[in-house]
Amino acid sequence: MTGASASDARPAAAAGPPGIGRSVPRRLEGIVIPLGALTAGLAAFSVFVLATGKSPATFFALAWRGGFGTWFSVQNTLSHASPLLLAGLCVALPARLGLVVIGGEGAIALGGTAAAVAGLSLRGWPPAVALAAMAAAGAGVGAVWLGAVGALRHFRAVNETIASLLLAYVAIAVMNQLVEGPLRDPASLNKPSTAPLPAAFRIGDIPGTEVHWGLVVGVIACILSWALIERTSWGFAARVAGGNVRAAEVQGLPVGRLIVAFTALGGAWAGLGGMIEVAAVQGSANASLASGYGYTGIVVAFLARQNPLAVIPVSLLLGGIAAAGSLIQIQMGLPNAAVLVLEGMVFLAILASDALYGRIPWLDPDLRRGEVGP
Amino acid sequence: MTGGIGWWGLPIAMLGGAIRVSTPFLFVSLGETVTERSGRINLGLEGILVFGAMSAYAVAVRTGSPWTGVAAAALSGALFGALHGWICKFPKVNDVAIGIALMLFGSGLAFFFGKPYIQPAAPHLPAMSLGAWSSIPQLRAALEVNALFPAGIAAAFVLRWALRDTRAGLALRVVGDSSEAARALGIDADRVRLAATCFGGAMAAVGGAYLSLYYPGSWNENISSGQGLMAVALVIFARWNPIGCVAASLLFGGAGALGPALQSVGITHGYYLFYAAPYVLTLGAMIASSAPGRAGAGAPAELSIGT
Numbered sequence: 001m002t003g004a005s006a007s008d009a010r011p012a013a014a015a016g017p018p019g020i021g022r023s024v025p026r027r028l029e030g031i032v033i034p035l036g037a038l039t040a041g042l043a044a045f046s047v048f049v050l051a052t053g054k055s056p057a058t059f060f061a062l063a064w065r066g067g068f069g070t071w072f073s074v075q076n077t078l079s080h081a082s083p084l085l086l087a088g089l090c091v092a093l094p095a096r097l098g099l100v101v102i103g104g105e106g107a108i109a110l111g112g113t114a115a116a117v118a119g120l121s122l123r124g125w126p127p128a129v130a131l132a133a134m135a136a137a138g139a140g141v142g143a144v145w146l147g148a149v150g151a152l153r154h155f156r157a158v159n160e161t162i163a164s165l166l167l168a169y170v171a172i173a174v175m176n177q178l179v180e181g182p183l184r185d186p187a188s189l190n191k192p193s194t195a196p197l198p199a200a201f202r203i204g205d206i207p208g209t210e211v212h213w214g215l216v217v218g219v220i221a222c223i224l225s226w227a228l229i230e231r232t233s234w235g236f237a238a239r240v241a242g243g244n245v246r247a248a249e250v251q252g253l254p255v256g257r258l259i260v261a262f263t264a265l266g267g268a269w270a271g272l273g274g275m276i277e278v279a280a281v282q283g284s285a286n287a288s289l290a291s292g293y294g295y296t297g298i299v300v301a302f303l304a305r306q307n308p309l310a311v312i313p314v315s316l317l318l319g320g321i322a323a324a325g326s327l328i329q330i331q332m333g334l335p336n337a338a339v340l341v342l343e344g345m346v347f348l349a350i351l352a353s354d355a356l357y358g359r360i361p362w363l364d365p366d367l368r369r370g371e372v373g374p
Numbered sequence: 375m376t377g378g379i380g381w382w383g384l385p386i387a388m389l390g391g392a393i394r395v396s397t398p399f400l401f402v403s404l405g406e407t408v409t410e411r412s413g414r415i416n417l418g419l420e421g422i423l424v425f426g427a428m429s430a431y432a433v434a435v436r437t438g439s440p441w442t443g444v445a446a447a448a449l450s451g452a453l454f455g456a457l458h459g460w461i462c463k464f465p466k467v468n469d470v471a472i473g474i475a476l477m478l479f480g481s482g483l484a485f486f487f488g489k490p491y492i493q494p495a496a497p498h499l500p501a502m503s504l505g506a507w508s509s510i511p512q513l514r515a516a517l518e519v520n521a522l523f524p525a526g527i528a529a530a531f532v533l534r535w536a537l538r539d540t541r542a543g544l545a546l547r548v549v550g551d552s553s554e555a556a557r558a559l560g561i562d563a564d565r566v567r568l569a570a571t572c573f574g575g576a577m578a579a580v581g582g583a584y585l586s587l588y589y590p591g592s593w594n595e596n597i598s599s600g601q602g603l604m605a606v607a608l609v610i611f612a613r614w615n616p617i618g619c620v621a622a623s624l625l626f627g628g629a630g631a632l633g634p635a636l637q638s639v640g641i642t643h644g645y646y647l648f649y650a651a652p653y654v655l656t657l658g659a660m661i662a663s664s665a666p667g668r669a670g671a672g673a674p675a676e677l678s679i680g681t
Contacts, residue, residue, distance in 0.1 A: 152661065158657075161417065340481065344483070352464065
């Protein structure tokens with residue numbers, strides 16, 4: 001990376017190998033290396049579990065049973081995966097431009113609070129109108145919150161990673177202040193909350209399941225985001241800018257507008273995730289909105305290699321492990337944090353595997369022909 | 375509530391608070407200054423700080439000696455730093471992303487191993503009473519200073535000297551400014567960066583030890599309120615200068631002490647917003663200190679943070 005400027009060096013590494021024009025021959029590599037890294041991460045975790053005197057085989061058996069083994073556990077997994085879809089998109093979209101935005105937690109918290117305010121002030125309106133307004137409020141606040149990070153990045157060269165995380169702390173403080181102060185329902189004694197939403201404004205379950213409709217919203221958001229990146233001129237421009245900002249500017253692409261738009265869209269998805277937490281799970285805005293989905297979303301996006309479609313299976317995988325957490329805790333006596341350790345190890349392995357792209361001859365037609373080096 | 379000194383309680387409480395709150399910032403930012411001077415950024419300091427807080431507390435509970443706890447934390451931090459430095463050695467691996475992974479991994483490991491230590495009480499690090507001359511109890515309380523605070527100040531001056539006037543400091547700066555120049559001089563850039571990241575990790579973990587063994591002086595999963603990350607921003611604000619880190623740490627510590635200080639004089643309204651003051655201040659400092667034109671002033675050229 002020597003000699004390359006900061007903006008040249010960052011994006012390719014953060015968003016995966018620049019694949020424009022050669023994505024087809026590299027597709028095999030894009031599957032084999034992540035799967036290999038996943039296996040390596042799981043192997044490292046097995047050693048960790050062994051070192052604590054427990055059986056990794058039991059761990060994985062329980063993770064399977066608690067996450068995917070029965071209809072009950074599958075529903076549990078889907079419920080856990082639902083918020084991760086939108087939280088993962090919040091990281092994956094800016095990452096396509098080479099930006100590492102990790103403050104989704106703040107957009108979730110403020111988006112959820114804004115949605116609760118919208119719902120409570122529209123009491124008596126038709127539910128469809130109110131729900132649309134709640135979704136717009138949540139997504140809008142999230143978009144402004146993280147769009148500001150993109151604007152600061154572009155116009156003031158403020159580092160987006162740190163800025164977004166600082167803003168997440170500010171957002172959570174603002175939410176706490178509102179929920180414990182002006183918006184507090186006096187009836188919420190132990191857990192300060194806003195007044196409960198009217199029952200008609202709640203998002204229900206998909207018929208025949210105990211999984212709320214937020215799952216469907218999240219899957220649609222992933223597909224739309226994928227289509228935006230792969231099938232529109234904006235997405236193409238973003239991929240060019242993600243590969244090389246300077247080249248994109250030379251070609252006259254609106255890099256500044258792209259950066260603000262992609263961070264804002266990521267924030268909108270996270271804010272919508274907050275709205276769904278309020279309308280489908282909590283029934284009001286309270287401190288539970290900041291329960292860590294935003295941070296798990298970072299892992300989701302990086303494991304999905306910033307591909308919005310891959311966010312879906314990765315969310316299911318991490319949702320399944322989270323769903324199995326309590327079963328593992330009860331049956332094996334392992335702390336809940338075992339799930340965090342597992343995620344951390346897999347995350348590190350996936351990132352370290354970036355070093356392998358273009359270096360395994362049997363996966364790379366170019367290398368096999370001996371034409372170009374990495 | 376303020377005793378006989380009325381509103382004077384506020385600046386006194388802020389002074390004491392600034393000293394208490396700034397110490398972890400000081401250690402993390404000094405460590406990160408060395409890491410970033412080598413051309414790498416380690417965002418994982420937040421996780422290392424949390425693990426340092428846990429390991430210091432656990433070892434202090436087991437051995438009865440808080441200083442053994444601090445040493446254990448430093449060792450654990452150096453190991454995490456080594457992990458970061460080793461992985462980032464490979465081509466195409468992004469140090470910012472590895473830092474984020476390490477942040478989650480370090481916190482996860484700390485929660486995993488720290489669960490049995492939430493209940494037992496650890497012996498605290500001793501404080502020095504610098505205010506014994508005063509008859510005002512608030513001032514005496516404010517000047518109860520932990521030994522780590524002067525140690526951190528001393529470390530800042532030692533680091534400034536080491537960076538400017540020693541062979542090791544020169545090697546570090548060469549590596550940070552150009553890998554090629556380092557190679558030409560026969561310096562192994564990867565090894566220098568590994569050592570710099572180890573040092574940064576050890577310092578961050580000592581900052582964590584201060585949190586769990588002195589102020590607030592307990593171990594739980596919310597022990598850190600982002601000090602590890604804010605310190606990374608603070609390094610940019612301090613322009614990679616150890617003495618600047620001292621000033622910036624005191625400033626940020628003072629902002630962090632604002633909420634509790636106002637509470638101590640009886641103002642509790644808007645508590646959460648005052649709690650957000652250090653984050654707003656950090657962000658403001660970043661906006662003020664980074665502008666497109668002068669991005670690189672004082673920044674190591676190999677650094678990928680892109681301020």
